[in-house]
Amino acid sequence: MSERSKPAKGSLAEVARQAGVSIATASRVLNQSSHPVAEATRKRVLEAAEAVGYSPSALARALVTQRSRIIGVIVGDIVDPYFAEITRGIEDVGAKAGYLTIVCNADRRTELEEEQMRVLVDYHAEGVVFAGSGYVNDPKGEELARLVERARERGMTVLSLAHRDFECPRIVVDNRAAAYDLTDYLISLGHRRIAFIKGPAGLYASEHRLEGYLAAMEEAGLEPGPVFEGDFTYDLGHAAALRMLGGAELPDALIGANDETSIGAMTALRQAGVSIPEDISVAGMTDTRLARFTDMTTVNIPLYQFGAVAARRIITGESDGAGDEVVLPHRLVPRSTTTRRGGR
Amino acid sequence: MSERSKPAKGSLAEVARQAGVSIATASRVLNQSSHPVAEATRKRVLEAAEAVGYSPSALARALVTQRSRIIGVIVGDIVDPYFAEITRGIEDVGAKAGYLTIVCNADRRTELEEEQMRVLVDYHAEGVVFAGSGYVNDPKGEELARLVERARERGMTVLSLAHRDFECPRIVVDNRAAAYDLTDYLISLGHRRIAFIKGPAGLYASEHRLEGYLAAMEEAGLEPGPVFEGDFTYDLGHAAALRMLGGAELPDALIGANDETSIGAMTALRQAGVSIPEDISVAGMTDTRLARFTDMTTVNIPLYQFGAVAARRIITGESDGAGDEVVLPHRLVPRSTTTRRGGR
DNA sequence: TTGTAAGCGTTATCAG
DNA sequence: CTGATAACGCTTACAA
Numbered sequence: 001m002s003e004r005s006k007p008a009k010g011s012l013a014e015v016a017r018q019a020g021v022s023i024a025t026a027s028r029v030l031n032q033s034s035h036p037v038a039e040a041t042r043k044r045v046l047e048a049a050e051a052v053g054y055s056p057s058a059l060a061r062a063l064v065t066q067r068s069r070i071i072g073v074i075v076g077d078i079v080d081p082y083f084a085e086i087t088r089g090i091e092d093v094g095a096k097a098g099y100l101t102i103v104c105n106a107d108r109r110t111e112l113e114e115e116q117m118r119v120l121v122d123y124h125a126e127g128v129v130f131a132g133s134g135y136v137n138d139p140k141g142e143e144l145a146r147l148v149e150r151a152r153e154r155g156m157t158v159l160s161l162a163h164r165d166f167e168c169p170r171i172v173v174d175n176r177a178a179a180y181d182l183t184d185y186l187i188s189l190g191h192r193r194i195a196f197i198k199g200p201a202g203l204y205a206s207e208h209r210l211e212g213y214l215a216a217m218e219e220a221g222l223e224p225g226p227v228f229e230g231d232f233t234y235d236l237g238h239a240a241a242l243r244m245l246g247g248a249e250l251p252d253a254l255i256g257a258n259d260e261t262s263i264g265a266m267t268a269l270r271q272a273g274v275s276i277p278e279d280i281s282v283a284g285m286t287d288t289r290l291a292r293f294t295d296m297t298t299v300n301i302p303l304y305q306f307g308a309v310a311a312r313r314i315i316t317g318e319s320d321g322a323g324d325e326v327v328l329p330h331r332l333v334p335r336s337t338t339t340r341r342g343g344r
Numbered sequence: 345m346s347e348r349s350k351p352a353k354g355s356l357a358e359v360a361r362q363a364g365v366s367i368a369t370a371s372r373v374l375n376q377s378s379h380p381v382a383e384a385t386r387k388r389v390l391e392a393a394e395a396v397g398y399s400p401s402a403l404a405r406a407l408v409t410q411r412s413r414i415i416g417v418i419v420g421d422i423v424d425p426y427f428a429e430i431t432r433g434i435e436d437v438g439a440k441a442g443y444l445t446i447v448c449n450a451d452r453r454t455e456l457e458e459e460q461m462r463v464l465v466d467y468h469a470e471g472v473v474f475a476g477s478g479y480v481n482d483p484k485g486e487e488l489a490r491l492v493e494r495a496r497e498r499g500m501t502v503l504s505l506a507h508r509d510f511e512c513p514r515i516v517v518d519n520r521a522a523a524y525d526l527t528d529y530l531i532s533l534g535h536r537r538i539a540f541i542k543g544p545a546g547l548y549a550s551e552h553r554l555e556g557y558l559a560a561m562e563e564a565g566l567e568p569g570p571v572f573e574g575d576f577t578y579d580l581g582h583a584a585a586l587r588m589l590g591g592a593e594l595p596d597a598l599i600g601a602n603d604e605t606s607i608g609a610m611t612a613l614r615q616a617g618v619s620i621p622e623d624i625s626v627a628g629m630t631d632t633r634l635a636r637f638t639d640m641t642t643v644n645i646p647l648y649q650f651g652a653v654a655a656r657r658i659i660t661g662e663s664d665g666a667g668d669e670v671v672l673p674h675r676l677v678p679r680s681t682t683t684r685r686g687g688r
Numbered sequence: 689t690t691g692t693a694a695g696c697g698t699t700a701t702c703a704g
Numbered sequence: 705c706t707g708a709t710a711a712c713g714c715t716t717a718c719a720a
Contacts, residue, residue, distance in 0.1 A: 009498055011713060022691045027715065035716090038689060053494055058466040059412060060713035063403050063696045078447075079432050079633065084423040091422065091449050095460070100467060102444050103422075105435050116439070122402040123444060150397055154353055234637055263637050271639075289423065290637070293578055293607050295615075355697060366707045371699065379700095380705060404697035407712045 010055045018048035030054065062124065066155075069099045071314055072120035073129040073307075076108040080232075081288035082258070082303060086131045086161060089307020097315050099126075108132060108200065110140040117147050125156060127314030129307070133162035133205035141165045157314045161306045163204035170325040171309050175205055178299045178330040179212025182255060182283055185332055187220045190341030191252035191281060194222070197230040197240045197265060199257035209257050209285060226251070230261050237264025245272050250280050252341055259284035259291040259298055266294070266337065281338035297338040300331040354399045362392035374398065406468065410499075413443045415658055416464035417473040417651075420452040424576075425632035426602070426647060430475045430505060433651020441659050443470075452476060452544065454484040461491050469500060471658030473651070477506035477549035485509045501658045505650045507548035514669040515653050519549055522643045522674040523556025526599060526627055529676055531564045534685030535596035535625060538566070541574040541584045541609060543601035553601050553629060570595070574605050581608025589616050594624050596685055603628035603635040603642055610638070610681065625682035641682040644675040 007013035016026040021041060028035045029045040037045075048054075062068040071094050075083035091101040102125065104116035113130070120128050128151065134141065145166035148158050158168045186194055196213050199206030210227070217224040226247065228240035237256055241264070244250065256262030262284030266276055276282050284291050287300035305328055351357035360370040365385060372379045373389040381389075392398075406412040415438050419427035435445040446469065448460035457474070464472050472495065478485065489510035492502050502512045530538055540557050543550030554571070561568040570591065572584035581600055585608070588594065600606030606628035610620055620626050628635050631644035649672055 008713075010494075013713075023714085024692075024716080025690055028690090031715080033715090036689060041689080055462070055465050055494075055498075057407070057468065057713050058463075059403050059407050059468055060696085061715075063401070063407060063698095063713085064715050066696075068403065077432070078422065078435065079425060079428040081423060081425075081428075084425075084428050087447065088421070088423050088449060091447060095448065095463075098463070100446050100463065101448075103431065103435060103447050104439065104445075105432060118399070119402075119439075119442070119444065121399050124401065124403055150354075150399075154399075234633075260637075267637065267639060289578075290634070293604075293611065293634070294638075295611060352697075357697075367698090368700085368707055368709090369705085372706090375699085377699090382705060385705080401697050404712085405699075407697085407714095408699045410712075 010053050011057070012054070014052045015045065015048045015054045018052055019044040021045060030056065066124070068124040068126055070102060070123055070125045071099050071127045071129065071311060072102045072104060072116070072123075072125040073131055074104045074106050074113050074116050075131045077105055078103050080260075081290060082286055083131050085288065085303035086129075086307040089304040089309075090129060090311040091307075093308050093311040094315070099311070099315060106132070108203070110135065110138055110144055114140070114144050114147060117144065117151070121147070121151050121154070121156070127157040127159065127310075129310045129314070130158070130160040130164060130168075131162070131306075133203045134160075134164040135202040136204060136207060138165060138202075157317065159310045159313060161310060163208070169313070171306055171328065172325060173301045173328050173330045175208035176212040176215070178285065178301065179209040179255070180216045181212075181330070181332055182285065182299045183213045183216035184220075185334070186253045186255070186281060186283065186338065187216065187222065189253075189281065189338060192222055192341075193251040193253075194224070195226050195228065195244060195251040195254045196224070197228045197237055197254070197256045197261050199261075200231040201229070206257060213255060230257055232258045232261060234260050234264035234267075237261035238268045239264075241265035241268035245269070245274070250274065253281040253283070253338065256282070256284045259286050259288050259296065262296060262298075263290055263294055266296070276337050277339040283338055287333050291333070291335070295336045297335045298333050300333050302328050302330075354397050355401070356398070358396050359389065359392045359398045362396055363388040365389060374400065410468075412468040412470055414446060414467055414469045415443050415471045415473065415655060416446045416448060416460070416467075416469040417475055418448045418450050418457050418460050418464075419475045421449055422447050424604075425634060426630055427475050429632065429647035430473075430651040433648040433653075434473060434655040435651075437652050437655040438659070443655070443659060450476070452547070454479065454482055454488055458484070458488050458491060461488065461495070465491070465495050465498070465500070471501040471503065471654075473654045473658070474502070474504040474508060474512075475506070475650075477547045478504075478508040479546040480548060480551060482509060482546075501661065503654045503657060505654060507552070513657070515650055515672065516669060517645045517672050517674045519552035520556040520559070522629065522645065523553040523599070524560045525556075525674070525676055526629065526643045527557045527560035528564075529678070530597045530599070530625060530627065530682065531560065531566065533597075533625065533682060536566055536685075537595040537597075538568070539570050539572065539588060539595040539598045540568070541572045541581055541598070541600045541605050543605075544575040545573070550601060557599060574601055576602045576605055578604050578608035578611075581605035582612045583608075585609035585612035589613070589618070594618065597625040597627070597682065600626070600628045603630050603632050603640065606640060606642075607634055607638055610640070620681050621683040627682055631677050635677070635679070639680045641679045642677050644677050646672050646674075
């Protein structure tokens with residue numbers, strides 16, 4: 001009978017009408033506002049809310065408060081455990097604070113990152129996390145940098161979890177040192193000829209890891225190489241191992257720029273009848289679940305922490321100037337795919 | 345000088361002012377509205393938009409159009425490749441249509457799913473995808489079902505990618521048949537004693553897979569077992585294998601309820617000096633990247649398709665009644681971890 | 689303690 | 705072809 005007015009299903013207006021109070025009062029009790037409300041009224045509102053199934057419109061709220069409670073994370077590929085673990089870190093702390101986590105796959109392509117970034121800006125994401133590394137001298141980086149700058153001007157927090165060419169606070173690991181430490185460990189095991197499979201060409205992370213490897217070799221007075229092309233995938237790891245098998249003599253050890261690469265290589269090696277670690281030691285980098293599952297030596301990068309720390313920062317809104325950088329510790333994780341030279 | 349009025353940075357209002365047109369006109373050109381606009385005006389608006397860096401507020405737009413362009417996906421754990429691949433499918437087709445994909449980790453706990461669902465409703469997600477399976481006779485299912493019902497009443501599309509106790513369209517695979525086919529394959533290879541490691545207790549997916557295995561055994565006149573407890577994790581797969589090793593005699597073959605479980609088992613087996621597939625054949629289920637990386641026999645479930653199909657349905661808004669179910673095909677994928685009985 | 693009303697940035701209706 | 709103006713659902717001074 002009295003049903004044909006306006007309030008939408010589950011809206012504040014409906015609750016207010018039900019409870020016979022103003023929309024403002026209803027809002028006050030439903031938002032633990034500090035504004036005083038009579039106990040009796042509060043109760044009526046609460047009941048009405050329950051009755052009509054009140055569900056606050058986060059959209060409307062975001063519009064007026066200018067806080068969307070949305071965090072965007074731009075990853076290369078959510079299926080890659082590297083990015084999945086980061087995302088998990090973000091979502092865990094985000095959800096606990098009532099934030100939404102939006103994942104955007106960019107396939108490591110700058111122009112896609114750009115596109116995703118635009119959408120995130122449109123949705124007034126409070127923070128955007130660039131999970132992946134950038135490219136050295138990326139021509140497309142210009143435009144992205146501009147976008148990031150604009151986002152910051154609009155109050156968004158932009159963070160990156162790897163080296164990037166645009167200005168923004170970073171949460172990273174020292175890839176160079178990580179690769180150095182791993183190589184050094186292999187050397188300490190008595191290995192002399194240590195091969196390396198690279199990451200995607202041009203990526204800062206790839207370059208840094210390669211540099212760390214080269215530095216450790218040089219410092220030990222060892223000649224580096226062979227070095228193979230790679231792109232963080234199983235397939236290229238596999239291919240590199242095949243090429244290695246075709247070469248003169250098998251090296252003492254092999255390092256892949258990430259875990260997946262090394263697993264591809266190990267598989268090829270084993271299929272060719274090579275025993276690991278007896279015939280050759282193999283190690284990866286990152287320590288994703290893959291490494292653990294295959295009991296592979298690697299160096300741990302605190303992925304989950306990356307995400308958790310980033311989310312925390314976005315939520316608390318402390319963006320300490322645009323230029324700071326926090327370096328999280330990496331850690332060598334020796335497992336069964338490496339052993340002392342001439343292995344037991 | 346004339347700077348101290350109101351329009352926000354990058355807003356329509358600002359563009360309109362810059363271009364010297366009404367906000368309505370600006371909106372029209374910036375939204376490929378069918379409404380006619382003079383070419384000259386259009387150009388001015390476009391230029392102004394470019395100049396001020398116009399970025400439409402998706403939030404405001406969503407509020408008025410009642411379309412948020414947000415898709416939520418509730419997963420057990422985004423790090424699990426099972427869910428990651430589904431999410432990738434959703435995001436790929438979603439992004440192409442300008443949709444945002446929100447991931448919510450629920451750790452397979454109904455009460456967390458409920459909580460996540462609430463947030464998604466608050467944000468007026470156009471669609472919600474329940475990626476994981478539900479529990480048989482779940483007491484907490486009641487409340488979730490109510491929530492889902494309410495969501496649907498509000499126009500949201502709710503889909504599930506596995507068996508669920510609430511009413512909603514489903515996109516699934518026949519888990520029973522998948523397990524049956526795999527078991528049958530092993531039998532055809534000459535195996536007689538085939539062990540099975542279960543999935544998480546009470547999950548429909550677990551039950552169905554177990555049933556398929558049991559049915560195939562029975563139909564072949566074989567006595568099933570041993571059957572071990574499991575929960576889709578590497579650790580329990582590993583533990584089950586250990587227990588199996590402690591038993592009298594090794595079975596001919598072993599099936600894990602998912603890939604990760606089987607990999608855990610294989611690792612334990614190999615560490616104990618057991619050769620796969622010579623001493624025992626091992627197979628998993630799902631065909632995640634893990635299976636491919638370890639060259640393990642498994643049965644493929646089209647995860648990416650699950651996501652893609654679900655997203656497509658949400659976007660096009662064709663939710664064909666609440667009760668339909670589309671069954672996607674599974675496919676046996678024989679690889680190197682299984683071989684004919686007494687294998688070469 | 690409660691209500692009124694002015695936005696938040698869009699879209700959409702209806703006049704000019 | 706263009707411009708007011710009323711929503712959308714909510715928060716928040718400002719009044720009462």
